[in-house]
Amino acid sequence: MSAEELDKLFRDKLKDRPVAPSNEAWERLQARLQQAAPQQETPNPFMVPVASQEQKEERGAVRMWYYSAAAAVTMLLGVGLWVNRADIDPLQPSATVATVQETKPAAIQNSAPATTVEPYQTAPSATAQEETFAQQEMKQAQPAQAMAAVSGKAAGQQQTSKRNAVTAPVKVQEEKMTPLKEQAVQEQSLLAATTPANVQESAKTASEPSDLKIVVKLDNTQATASLAQASTTVDHSPNQEEHTSGSGRVLKGILKQVKNLKEGEKVNLEELGITKHTFALETRIGNKKITKTIEL
Amino acid sequence: MNETDLVIALQQGDAKAQRLLYERFAGPMMGVCLRYLKNEMDAEEVLINGFMKVYQHVTRFEQKGSFEGWVRRIMVNEALQHLRKQEPMHLTIEKEHIHLASEDASADSDMSAEEMMALLLELPAGYRAVFNLYAIEGYSHKEIAEMLHITEGTSKSQLSKARAMLQRMLAQQGVTIAI
Known part of the structure; x- marks a missing residue:
């Protein structure tokens, strides 16, 4: 069957095939007519709905523009707020770090005496350790030299003082930092200023970028003043404490000790026989480096 | 009157x-x-x-x-x-129905208008509209394109697809009637 035949078949059968609408159709049409009757007074009633439709479309378009504009504004506002918030965020951690730092000095004070105790205990026993420490000190001496150079002090004197300190049995157990502290003490005694010690400390921390490091230097300025001139040996060598970042427990313990010792600080210090101490604290958290010196 | x-x-x-x-x-x-x-x-x-x-x-x-x-x-x-x-016309028109036209479908003049109407109503709305307009009402493809907001080519392709569908249905009908 060709297409034309098909078309003709359907056309003949269906074009004028009447289908009776329901009886209600006429009633509905009549109701519609009566409703439309008053509207027919308008010259061209058909045009009215068409116009209204167009107006509706226009209104819809305008409305869409408003919506899109509102969406854009909200997006901009949101992004702006978010960006501002991002700017604020870096500030907040620094603030918190500052607070942490404040708490830490106390903790360090607490821990300082403990560390001071340890060297006394170990000092007599470990002579073998002295060698290892000495090696460590030698290794560290080089950065210390560089730091000393940076600080603008005589490096040679510092090195000699360090070696003397290493040889001294009392100081053997002291960690790498101790020679530097001694140097710092000497410098302090000479310059009567705590800043060089801080400089050295900061330099050391910079050289050893650990995740979280708290360096505490305890300088007995009086002793150093007297002893440094007599000989480089110092009774109360500076105490250095290095807390690795993983030691959250250590921090907690320190904090507890801080709380406990806040009231009894003076007593402990007196028991230790330390009349005056200069604590140089340096903490490195992430990229932030915080240094603080406390005199007791 | x-x-x-x-x-x-x-x-x-x-x-x-x-x-x-x-x-x-x-x-x-x-x-x-x-x-x-x-x-x-x-x-x-x-x-x-x-x-x-x-x-x-x-x-x-x-x-x-x-x-x-x-x-x-x-x-x-x-x-x-x-x-x-x-239902938007283009949606129904875009539907691709692959139906092969069967030339052996015979024009069954005995077929009632109701049966043919049923066949017509089987078509998708888009096909049916084009077939109605072209084959039954007698509009040209140009007129249909304007009325349905489609291209003339679309109108033609829709018509051929509608015809193919109808012929196929007619062939099936013929078989069932013969049995």
């Missing part, structure tokens, strides 16, 4: 003429609407809307050509508008 008098009466807003027009054209026009809309409720809605438009715009009808043709045109337009509202 002949057609010319009826139109004149309608143009004057005569209620009796309106009733007469309805009685005369409701049946055929309902048939037209049903060819496009399948659903009887929709067809009746379109019929009423179409009559309303006829009543409102009969003043525009100049006594040229067939008044029935004019009414039918209004009905077809109304049906298409409804169809477009109901």
Whole structure:
């Protein structure tokens, strides 16, 4: 069957095939007519709905523009707020770090005496350790030299003082930092200023970028003043404490000790026989480096 | 009352003429609407809307050509508008139905109008509209393209697909009838 035949078949059968609408159709049409009757007074009633439709479309378009504009504004506002918030965020951690730092000095004070105790205990026993420490000190001496150079002090004197300190049995157990502290003490005694010690400390921390490091230097300025001139040996060598970042427990313990010792600080210090101490604290958290010196 | 008098009466807003027009054209026009809309409720809605438009715009009808043709045109337009509202034409037209035309389908003149109507209603709305407009109403592809807001090529392809579907259905029908 060709297409034309098909078309003709359907056309003949269906074009004028009447289908009776329901009886209600006429009633509905009549109701519609009566409703439309008053509207027919308008010259061209058909045009009215068409116009209204167009107006509706226009209104819809305008409305869409408003919506899109509102969406854009909200997006901009949101992004702006978010960006501002991002700017604020870096500030907040620094603030918190500052607070942490404040708490830490106390903790360090607490821990300082403990560390001071340890060297006394170990000092007599470990002579073998002295060698290892000495090696460590030698290794560290080089950065210390560089730091000393940076600080603008005589490096040679510092090195000699360090070696003397290493040889001294009392100081053997002291960690790498101790020679530097001694140097710092000497410098302090000479310059009567705590800043060089801080400089050295900061330099050391910079050289050893650990995740979280708290360096505490305890300088007995009086002793150093007297002893440094007599000989480089110092009774109360500076105490250095290095807390690795993983030691959250250590921090907690320190904090507890801080709380406990806040009231009894003076007593402990007196028991230790330390009349005056200069604590140089340096903490490195992430990229932030915080240094603080406390005199007791 | 002949057609010319009826139109004149309608143009004057005569209620009796309106009733007469309805009685005369409701049946055929309902048939037209049903060819496009399948659903009887929709067809009746379109019929009423179409009559309303006829009543409102009969003043525009100049006594040229067939008044029935004019009414039918209004009905077809109304049906298409409804169809477009109901389901966007392009959606149904985009549907790809792969049906091979079977040439061996014979024109069964014994087939009743109802059976053929059923076949027609089997077509997707888009196919059915194009087939109705071209094969039954006799519009050109250009006119159909304008009426359905499609391209002439789309109209042609839709028509050929509709024809293929119908031929296939006719062939199946023939087989079942033969058995």
